[in-house]
Amino acid sequence: MQEWMTSFVDKLNHKESLKPLFRNTSFSLAISCQKDAYLMEVRNHHFSWRRMKEENPDVWLMGERESIYSIASGEILLREAKKNGLIQLDGSLRKILLLESLLFLCNSQPVKRIS
Numbered sequence: 001m002q003e004w005m006t007s008f009v010d011k012l013n014h015k016e017s018l019k020p021l022f023r024n025t026s027f028s029l030a031i032s033c034q035k036d037a038y039l040m041e042v043r044n045h046h047f048s049w050r051r052m053k054e055e056n057p058d059v060w061l062m063g064e065r066e067s068i069y070s071i072a073s074g075e076i077l078l079r080e081a082k083k084n085g086l087i088q089l090d091g092s093l094r095k096i097l098l099l100e101s102l103l104f105l106c107n108s109q110p111v112k113r114i115s
Contacts, residue, residue, distance in 0.1 A: 001033070001036050001038070001065065004069065004072075005031075005038050005040070005049045006049070006094060008040075008049075008072055009048060010045040011041065011048050011106060012102070012106055013046060013047050015105065015106055017105050018102065018105055018106070019045050020086050020089060021098070021101060021102065021105065022045055023045070024043075024044060025091055025098075026029040026041070026069060027041070027042040027058055027059075027095065027098060027099075027102075028040070028041045028042075028055065028057040028058045028059075029041075029057060029058065029059045029060075029061060029099060030052055030055070030059070030060045030061065031061050031062075032060065032061070032062045033062070033063055033064060033065045033068055034050070034064075034065065035050035037051070038050065038051060038052055039052045039053075039055055039057060041052070057091075058091055058092070058095040059089065059090065059091030059095050059096055059099050060088070060089070060090040061087060061088075061089055061099075062085035062087060062088040062089075062090075063081070063086055063088065064086070067081055067086040067087050068087070069103045070086075071087065072103065072106075073107065074103065074104075074106075074107030077100075078096075078099065078100045078103055079100065
């Protein structure tokens with residue numbers, strides 16, 4: 001799981017399309033599966049992660065490792081996974097929508113420009 005978190009955060013940090021979305025805002029996501037719990041944070045346009053301590057994150061995402069991987073890779077949408085009972089999600093609607101936008105933009109392909 002640690003390797004995956006490192007890879008995921010690196011991918012997020014290299015996506016220029018995410019920077020405007022997180023201008024003047026902070027965001028924290030707790031990801032919990034089996035006995036592991038990690039906290040991903042965005043501060044000053046930079047994503048980072050660490051093991052969970054006694055924090056109160058904006059959004060909690062709980063589920064099986066495979067379900068979380070599928071959501072993060074774009075194979076299944078966040079709302080579909082929740083609707084199908086693959087994950088549990090807790091947070092304000094605004095922060096959950098921000099997470100869904102983050103996941104969508106993270107997995108979107110760059111648009112080719114025609115001059």
